[in-house]
Amino acid sequence: MARACGVHVSTVSRTFSAPHLVNPETRTRVLAEAERLGYRPNRAARALTTGRTHNIGLIVADIANPFFPPLIKAAQAHARLRDYHVFVADTDEDPRVEEELIQTFSKQVDGVLLCSPRLSNRAIDRLRRDVPFVVVNRPVRGLPAVLMDVADGARQAVGHLTSLGHRELALLTGPSGSWNSGLIQEAAERAAAEAGARLTALGPNAPTEQGGLLAAPEVLAAGATGVLAYNDLMAIGLLEGLEERGVAVPGDVSVVGFDDIMQGRLARPKLTTVAMPTVAAGRTAVDMLLQQVGAEEAGPSVTSLQTTLVVRESTAAPARLPR
Amino acid sequence: MARACGVHVSTVSRTFSAPHLVNPETRTRVLAEAERLGYRPNRAARALTTGRTHNIGLIVADIANPFFPPLIKAAQAHARLRDYHVFVADTDEDPRVEEELIQTFSKQVDGVLLCSPRLSNRAIDRLRRDVPFVVVNRPVRGLPAVLMDVADGARQAVGHLTSLGHRELALLTGPSGSWNSGLIQEAAERAAAEAGARLTALGPNAPTEQGGLLAAPEVLAAGATGVLAYNDLMAIGLLEGLEERGVAVPGDVSVVGFDDIMQGRLARPKLTTVAMPTVAAGRTAVDMLLQQVGAEEAGPSVTSLQTTLVVRESTAAPARLPR
């Protein structure tokens, strides 16, 4: 390629990495030749000298969890505009796989987006020496993060339920490793107390339909008329469990989920839920990562994104107020 | 690292890429040192000399389409076991983005999995010079492919409907660029004819809920009592459209989809659908790609996977047989 247009390789190199340093004439000639030959600089080789791979890693617990695809998609599209590619990997909810993935990624990417990591703080602290991180959906001391304000979401959800007249609430908590579950619980308890309602925490539960399905008896046993589930999948499972037992939603019991996944709109009744700004989160995370690796100007090191309650059909006033 | 254990770099190299060529003692020493220092060979640099990146690209039209995540997940897990990483990219249904993605991937991966590509045969033929392909969900002359037998799926679906007593069928076709849509239509028409039923093809429609929703009036106008939709998303949209118009499913009209995505189980009534072997497809595609790039033994160059009808609640005998 270098000799095909009768110049030195470094001139070709400059044409692509610093076009302004090369004579416009030569430049167009090189570009034309590149076009003809279908030449494109080899990014891997480039990475060897520059130290920038122009790749970023994106690690999620489960691609098949409908919460993630919109986030992945947004991150990816956003990265592409900045000439970055995204490696997506799925840990299958296994912290060991997560660690292994981070290590194998470390030399191939400029940084890693860790979405809802299951790894311990200690492990993360150790691994951050290998590669820059941005954590999504969980605060880790000293690490840039993009958070979604689930605590406020929980407040909104509890507020909605109490203002409807519910006084006996239940919270279906998530997996014990989940940071958000704790935040939700704390905020929900406070909001319930302020409204003079009682809130029973039930869990931990698997963040799946199955998890919600299995929790149905406990919800009934707790005598709750309004329930908050850790995520939509769990809420949907609960809807099924309640239906099986002949409990009407929202007639007898109101249900609120988190995430606003598409499935919630499909469920009957349509699920009331706390919508998460996943698209914004994906974009912001990419921006923050690129800032950190010096490809962009620096911004805040922790971003918190708002959540919003979406009221649909699974919530209503309780049939009879608790005695 | 080389000098840390007092040997030459080439010995370190051999320890990782050809362990049997090195003295067991030295090997363990090197390995121990690597462990201590957290050293791992730089895959990008290795790729420079070997020509093998140990990465594969996976290109889909839309990550957020629930059909793909299980496939991606399976491909990824399968590749990982073979020491391969997967770059996932989303084209946003845009052929130009698809082409660009392939080109940027080409030097960074050993091969590309093209899932339901929107690119023209010509373009694919041109691009295959840049990088090995395996195409999923569409036959391309001269290229290895993994196909899912949608034609047979269509036959099963039509058979199910006709044996239930339906004689007036409608088919909601997919986007005009979709290969599968043509296959489905052909097979459905043949099967309908054989069973003495009439089948009206309606379309093209967007492969989304919206597409199905908009098609509801046409379905009714066609007087069909049994309808086949290009995919589950479209079928679900149709369910909604029908409900809005007070048409009972399956009382008045029966609906069958394709894909067996999770949403189908959530819809009310639960959707009867043709299940696609996405997990097997993801694995097979990875195997075929690795075979092609010489990392594994050669197998067949086109694999066809079976589909199976899953009967749920959206199909039943027609209320009254057509006159």
Place this chain on the structure above:
DNA sequence: CTGAAAGCGCTAACAC
């Protein structure tokens, strides 16, 4: 079995 040397495709610092 191990060391030496060349080179993968590119960029960066320095001359000219």
Place this chain on the structure above:
DNA sequence: GTGTTAGCGCTTTCAG
């Protein structure tokens, strides 16, 4: 503005 040189981290002959 462009050529020269060195070197990124690794593998791979080829000697020894």
